[in-house]
Amino acid sequence: MEVKNKYLVIKHHIEDAPRESNFELKTGTIALSVAPGSDDIIVKNLYISIDPYHINRMKFSSSSQGTISFAAPIHPGQTIDGAVIGKVVVSGNAKFQKDDLVLGVFTWAEYSLVKEGNIIKRLESSEFPLSYHLGVLGFNGLSAYAGFFELCKPLKDEKVFVSTACGAVGNLVGQYAKLLGCYVVGCAGSNKKVELLKQKLGFDEAFNYNEEKDLKSALKRYFPDGIDVYFDNVGGEMLEAAIANMRLFGRVAVCGVISEYTGAGRKASPSMLEIVYKRINIRGFLAADFLNVFEDFSAKTSDYLRTGKLKVIEDISSGVESIPSAFVGLFRGDNIGKKIINLAEE
Amino acid sequence: MEVKNKYLVIKHHIEDAPRESNFELKTGTIALSVAPGSDDIIVKNLYISIDPYHINRMKFSSSSQGTISFAAPIHPGQTIDGAVIGKVVVSGNAKFQKDDLVLGVFTWAEYSLVKEGNIIKRLESSEFPLSYHLGVLGFNGLSAYAGFFELCKPLKDEKVFVSTACGAVGNLVGQYAKLLGCYVVGCAGSNKKVELLKQKLGFDEAFNYNEEKDLKSALKRYFPDGIDVYFDNVGGEMLEAAIANMRLFGRVAVCGVISEYTGAGRKASPSMLEIVYKRINIRGFLAADFLNVFEDFSAKTSDYLRTGKLKVIEDISSGVESIPSAFVGLFRGDNIGKKIINLAEE
Known part of the structure; x- marks a missing residue:
C-alpha cells in the first residue's frame, strides 16, 4: 500500500533572511510496508520542531569548506531533517512496534522512512502533551x-x-x-x-x-x-x-x-x-554537549510542570504547508514561544 | 636629613597613544626620617615595573563614572604608583627593618614614603635576581x-x-x-x-x-x-x-x-x-584573582628557572628619567621581554 507524502525542500541555498518563496512543497509517495529482512521503520510524523538554526544549514557556506554549522548542510531539492515526533506505522526493526511514539531526526514531511539511528528515543509517558518533548522537555x-x-x-x-x-x-x-x-x-x-x-x-x-x-x-x-x-x-x-x-x-x-x-x-x-x-x-x-545532565534536567523540569511552577508557551501551526511561513516567521519574531507544526492527530 | 627625590607625573589625561611629552619629571625632597610614633616606612626604589595597563589609569574616562580600569585613576600632577621593588631606608614600623627588601605598590620615584598596606611582601631569597620578582616570579x-x-x-x-x-x-x-x-x-x-x-x-x-x-x-x-x-x-x-x-x-x-x-x-x-x-x-x-595558586606558580617557576628550563628576557633601562620613553615604547613594541627601570644598586 502506498500513500501520498507531502514534504518540503528548499529551491536554492539561502544567504540572507529567508522567504517563503525559498521553499517548495512537493508530493511524493511512500510505501506503508517494508521489504522482508529490512530493518526500516516508517513513521507518521505528528509534530515537527521549527528552529532558527536550520537557516545555517541552508546557507551555501555551510555546504562549502568554511562550514560553521554543527549539523549537515541542507541542499536544494533534498529532504530537510530536524527534530520530529511521530508514530511508527510499520516496523521491520524488532526494537520498535507499530504505534510506538518516537522522537528523532526525521524529515519535514508527513511520513518518514527512518533507520534505528535516526530515533533518539521512544516516548513512554503520556503525562504531558507530546509536543512538550520538542520544547520544554526536549x-x-x-x-x-x-x-x-x-x-x-x-x-x-x-x-x-x-x-x-x-x-x-x-x-x-x-x-x-x-x-x-x-x-x-x-x-x-x-x-x-x-x-x-x-x-x-x-x-x-x-x-x-x-x-x-x-x-x-x-x-x-x-x-x-x-x-x-x-x-x-x-x-x-x-x-x-x-x-x-x-x-x-x-x-x-x-x-x-x-x-x-x-x-x-x-x-x-x-x-x-x-x-x-x-x-x-x-x-x-x-x-x-550536556546530555550528561539530561536526566536531572528532565526530572526537575517535569516536576516544575506538574506543580505548575513552569508555564509552557507553544505556538502551533498545522500541516506541512504551514512550515515555510512558520520558519520565516521565526526571523520576524512572529512566534510566541516554541514554534511547532502539528501534522496529524495522535 | 632630607634628600632630593625625582619623580614622575602626567601633565594631563592621556586619551590615545602616549607620548613622552605627556610626562613631566619633577624633583622634590623627602626626609630620611619618620616622626616618633609614626609607622611610616621610607623605601629607596631599586626596580620599577613598567606595564601597559597604566595607560588605562591615565585616561580621563578612568577618572569619571564609566571607569573600566581595575586600579585607581592616575591624575595629572599626582604621583604615579605601580609595582616596585625597594630597600627600606628608614622604618617606623616594627615589622620592617632598615635594609629589608620589599615588593609593593610604590611611586614612580627614587624614594617612596609608604604604609604597611602598600607592601605586598618582603623578599627573602637572593637565589634569583631581584628584578625577577617584578616579572617572571611576579x-x-x-x-x-x-x-x-x-x-x-x-x-x-x-x-x-x-x-x-x-x-x-x-x-x-x-x-x-x-x-x-x-x-x-x-x-x-x-x-x-x-x-x-x-x-x-x-x-x-x-x-x-x-x-x-x-x-x-x-x-x-x-x-x-x-x-x-x-x-x-x-x-x-x-x-x-x-x-x-x-x-x-x-x-x-x-x-x-x-x-x-x-x-x-x-x-x-x-x-x-x-x-x-x-x-x-x-x-x-x-x-x-589567582593568588590562591601563587605558591604553586612560584614553586614550579622557580624550579624551571633553577634547571634552566625557563629563559628570562628582561629589558632594563636606568633612572627615573628613562620611564617616559620606556612606557611609551611599550606601545611601539620597543621592549623585548619584561620592561623594568633600574634606579639604584642593590
Whole structure:
C-alpha cells in the first residue's frame, strides 16, 4: 500500500533572511510496508520542531569548506531533517512496534522512512502533551537548563538578563532563573510579548527592544547595579550593551546569534577591555554537549510542570504547508514561544 | 636629613597613544626620617615595573563614572604608583627593618614614603635576581601561569597561539606551553623578536604580524588543524582571526587588549556564530584573582628557572628619567621581554 507524502525542500541555498518563496512543497509517495529482512521503520510524523538554526544549514557556506554549522548542510531539492515526533506505522526493526511514539531526526514531511539511528528515543509517558518533548522537555529545555545552570552557575539574588525572552529557550531561562530566586529581565520584540513575560511568566521586568533607542541605557535602567548573567540569543548590539552593563565576574552563555544568522544585523564588537577588567566569561554552547545532565534536567523540569511552577508557551501551526511561513516567521519574531507544526492527530 | 627625590607625573589625561611629552619629571625632597610614633616606612626604589595597563589609569574616562580600569585613576600632577621593588631606608614600623627588601605598590620615584598596606611582601631569597620578582616570579608570571593553566586547562599536544609573544607575559605563556608539551606559535612585531622566539625560547613557530596581510590566512598556515588555546594580549583583528581558526571547545584567555588601550586599532568583532558552534570559551582575567595558586606558580617557576628550563628576557633601562620613553615604547613594541627601570644598586 502506498500513500501520498507531502514534504518540503528548499529551491536554492539561502544567504540572507529567508522567504517563503525559498521553499517548495512537493508530493511524493511512500510505501506503508517494508521489504522482508529490512530493518526500516516508517513513521507518521505528528509534530515537527521549527528552529532558527536550520537557516545555517541552508546557507551555501555551510555546504562549502568554511562550514560553521554543527549539523549537515541542507541542499536544494533534498529532504530537510530536524527534530520530529511521530508514530511508527510499520516496523521491520524488532526494537520498535507499530504505534510506538518516537522522537528523532526525521524529515519535514508527513511520513518518514527512518533507520534505528535516526530515533533518539521512544516516548513512554503520556503525562504531558507530546509536543512538550520538542520544547520544554526536549532540546530547547536542555539548552535553557544547561546554558543557565551549568555554564552560568547562577546564584540566588543574582541579576539575570535574557534576550529573545519569549522564544523557545529564552522564556525557560527566565523561568528557571525566577525559580532560583534571581532578578530577571527579558527583552522581546513586541509589547504583547513584554506583557506576557511580566504577567504570565513572572519576569520582574521586560522591555521591547524596538522601542529603545539606546540599548546600553535601557539595560542601565533595568540593571542599575549591573548584570551578573546574560543569556544571549541574538548577539550584535544587544551583546555589546550587555557587556557594557555587566558586573565583575559576569557570565554570558551564547545560545544563539539571530543577528548573524541572516546577516541582518552587524556583528557584536564588545569591549574586550571590559571583558578583561570585569573578568567576564563568554561561552558558546550546544545542548547536545550536556546530555550528561539530561536526566536531572528532565526530572526537575517535569516536576516544575506538574506543580505548575513552569508555564509552557507553544505556538502551533498545522500541516506541512504551514512550515515555510512558520520558519520565516521565526526571523520576524512572529512566534510566541516554541514554534511547532502539528501534522496529524495522535 | 632630607634628600632630593625625582619623580614622575602626567601633565594631563592621556586619551590615545602616549607620548613622552605627556610626562613631566619633577624633583622634590623627602626626609630620611619618620616622626616618633609614626609607622611610616621610607623605601629607596631599586626596580620599577613598567606595564601597559597604566595607560588605562591615565585616561580621563578612568577618572569619571564609566571607569573600566581595575586600579585607581592616575591624575595629572599626582604621583604615579605601580609595582616596585625597594630597600627600606628608614622604618617606623616594627615589622620592617632598615635594609629589608620589599615588593609593593610604590611611586614612580627614587624614594617612596609608604604604609604597611602598600607592601605586598618582603623578599627573602637572593637565589634569583631581584628584578625577577617584578616579572617572571611576579604578577606577569602569575598572569601567564594562571591564565594558561587555570583558565585554559591545556592538554599536552594541544595547539597554542600567543600574541605579543615577546612581551612580559606572552613569552612565559609560550614557554609554559612548550614545557607542557604543546605545539606553540607566537606572533610579534619584528623579525628580531620572531627569531628570539624560535631560537631562544623554543617556540615551534613564530611570525611577524606586520608582514602578514591577512591574519586569518597566516593562522591557517601555522595551524592547519586549528587552535585549541589562544592567549590574547591584543584583541582586535588578531582575536577575530584566532576565533576563525579555532577548533571545537577552543579556549581564549584575554589578558590584555593593547589594540583598545590607545584606540589605535578597531575593536574585535569575532563571529559569535563560530563561538556557538565551536563552543568557544572567552575569559577575561586579572592575575590578582589567582593568588590562591601563587605558591604553586612560584614553586614550579622557580624550579624551571633553577634547571634552566625557563629563559628570562628582561629589558632594563636606568633612572627615573628613562620611564617616559620606556612606557611609551611599550606601545611601539620597543621592549623585548619584561620592561623594568633600574634606579639604584642593590
